[in-house]
Amino acid sequence: MARMKFLCDAERCIECNGCVTACNNEHDVPWGINRRHVVTIKDGQSGEKSISVACMHCPDAPCAAVCPVDCFYTTPDGIVLHDKDLCIGCGYCVYACPFGAPQFPEESPFAVRGKMDKCTFCAGGPGLDNSVEEYKKYGRNRIAEGKLPLCAEMCATKALLAGDGNIVSEIYIQRITKRGSRPETWGWETAYNFKSGKGKNP
């Protein structure tokens, strides 16, 4: 069995938010929820890096460990899914998750939140694969259709990779062994007067 993983190559991500848009569109995600989001570190400064992040489908998932109704389960592919029929909207998964993946349709007084929503690795949820009900609650089940997550498929620079962890890391290893320890962009250092090795531009 494959072990599904996401990997975002920060050297390639250009913060176009194409993955976010692809996901929101594919799954008809409720307004205000973004199952995937792009974070830009050192925005506007030298050394700026962007990275796309969603649920990372942790092996020892903190969200699943703290859920009071135990509504998470991990598929044989290592995808962490949850059952919205069991979720009581307590918010504990958000407190525990390192990546801010779980989200809620509302945050109202008396901690009314609705059902938790998060990235499913395009694998839907419990219940019949590709049923209307599954689509309404969890979005499309591309995994059941034999496809990989749409965000990675749509990524213009192929910064975002999704799929079997071994293949994903193989691709990444090929990239970084050729890349050296500098950005690959030709002429960059000459044009922008960057002194190699002085460490200002990581």
Next chain:
Amino acid sequence: MTTTNRLLPVRRLAIIAVLISLLGGVMYYQVVSSDPSNPRANFWRVIRAGIPAYTSTPAQGHTILIQNGGENWREIRNGIITRISPWIIILALIGMAVFYLIVGQEKLEKPRSGVKIIRFTRDERIIHWYTAGLFIIMAITGLSLLLGRFLLIPLLGHTLVSGYLGASKILHNYCGPLLLIGIVSEIVLWLPFNIPRKIDFDWLKNMGGMIGSGPRPHIGKINAGEKGWSWLIFLFGGTVGITGILLDFPIWDQTRYIMQVSHVIHATVAVLFVTVSLGHIYMGTLGMEGVFEAMWTGSVDAVWAQQNHDLWYEEKMRETGETPATASPQNEQRA
């Protein structure tokens, strides 16, 4: 010829040794003189520390790429609070059972006189039972949310427990502010009676004559045990109330860190609060004869008052203009 031949391997060995030591020296120099910090690694290390960054979809905490508090919170909640809290409560129950078996009920020493002395007004009793009822609801729903996954799901299955905990969450979140109102009213109402005095320390020495030997100490309307419980209500109630409000109203942009800290404080103090309340429930019912009616009907028997709150009893008698000795059984004393 033969000498040279014999020396050749030795010379080779010497050359190899020199080369190896040179190479080692060069490697050593490279390692020592290179910058040990890797700029890329440092960059990601900073991310790991949870610094805020930019995102075009900033809601729901998304400006932080990795928040580390979650794993700590998980360890504290799952590893410490859920593991230890059932034992704290079970030990308290065992302790109370042992206390009951050894010390037993504090009996009235004289037969009831039939004279009633008003101890709590109607308003006080309404506030007490309002608070007590809500407290019990909050304790049961709160403990269910904390321990239900481990205690109830194996027995009842996921669907039933999810329904029950869903209802518990709603009850807990709506009753919480109502309980806080009750606790604040109790503080306002009873704070003046609960200022510690010197005689309270004498009372504490043998718990008002319940344990050990020695004479029953003099005490006014409220004894040191009741005062202690009141102060714990003020302290625990205030702490649980403030953290509870923070958890209950996620509308002021509380960070996840604030929620984690609030939850840990809320759960820990609440478990202690429930544990101490068991002691209060015991003392108010089983632990002492004639005490329950004080809060239920509002008045106590004169004999109970004289035995347990002698100074208050004498004060009451003076107020009504009768000497304690001549208190007639037919007269209802007014507060």
